[in-house]
Amino acid sequence: ETGVTQSPTHLIKTRGQQVTLRCSSQSGHNTVSWYQQALGQGPQFIFQYYREEENGRGNFPPRFSGLQFPNYSSELNVNALELDDSALYLCATQPYGTGINVGELFFGEGSRLTVL
């Protein structure tokens, strides 16, 4: 158990709709990253938030956006859903800074999105 929780666990949307996914951070972890994992593939980095600011972004269009709140929880918003957005969306948290154990990401169980 990592202490990282995501909601909802499963959801179904139709093309063109919008979705918001949520992630609560493990205690003491002020950095949150979002990854998209399509079926049978490795996770792909979407973006990262640190101190409520975006701190790096992968190769995803602007309709993927996010927020981080003062309690370090986070949201991923996807507008104008497309069929290819169907995937498992993983949230991962970590403490920011230097040190031996900083590297490990702690993943949540994910939110499985199906776009019809």
Place this chain on the structure above:
Amino acid sequence: GENVEQHPSTLSVQEGDSAVIKCTYSDSASNYFPWYKQELGKRPQLIIDIRSNVGEKKDQRIAVTLNKTAKHFSLHITETQPEDSAVYFCAASIGAAGNKLTFGGGTRVLVKP
């Protein structure tokens, strides 16, 4: 950007045998290389990681080796057990703080009893 290739995509071994998974990366600035295990329907979990100032690291039955010159790293699992059956992902990133990982495509390992 960074690109990570992982081979093989599937690996079937007999219980007790060894399993080896290989990854290559493209960005010579990458300096952190974790391996994650993902069981069906579960979250990825870190099983071992290695930093670029180390050539090899071992933790019980698993070990990772890194060749910075060739830009490849490998996962070795010895004395495999049925509970080792899962999908394994290698990854690479630049910098230990604020990791933004680039993952390989994954290797599905099946350990046959």
